[in-house]
Amino acid sequence: MDLLCSVNWIALLVLAITLLLFKVLNQLAMKINWTFVVLISMVMGAVIGLVFASENNSYLVWVDLIGDIYINVITALVAPVILISIMSGFISLNSKEKMKSIGLTSVLWLLADAGDGFMNIPDGIDEELPFN
Numbered sequence: 001m002d003l004l005c006s007v008n009w010i011a012l013l014v015l016a017i018t019l020l021l022f023k024v025l026n027q028l029a030m031k032i033n034w035t036f037v038v039l040i041s042m043v044m045g046a047v048i049g050l051v052f053a054s055e056n057n058s059y060l061v062w063v064d065l066i067g068d069i070y071i072n073v074i075t076a077l078v079a080p081v082i083l084i085s086i087m088s089g090f091i092s093l094n095s096k097e098k099m100k101s102i103g104l105t106s107v108l109w110l111l112a113d114a115g116d117g118f119m120n121i122p123d124g125i126d127e128e129l130p131f132n
Contacts, residue, residue: 008059014052015062021048 021044029037052059093099 008061010052010059011061014048014059018048018063018066 021041025037025041025044028040048063049060054060090099090102093102
């Protein structure tokens, strides 16, 4: 009996509502434009967040878990996709002169970026850091 009392039923209700809305969005995605599906899902997420907000967001624990998994999957997929698209574009160039020009420009931009980062290092420990 204590186990049933210790369950956060509102959090499970929020999870069930969110999963139901995912199913509705999945059905909508097959029928309407993807842009509208994204906009509708943003509105639904905001409504769920506002309706079930609490002091420590204890009701949104399971929804937060789904969101964290989604962000991690997207993060894991984006870097390889960008790398492969850059490599395929670079490989599709047939001219060695174009490859040299693009490679030299890329190296110069990377060096300029690294130099800019090096120039912005604080001088000492006493200086205020921007993230403090």
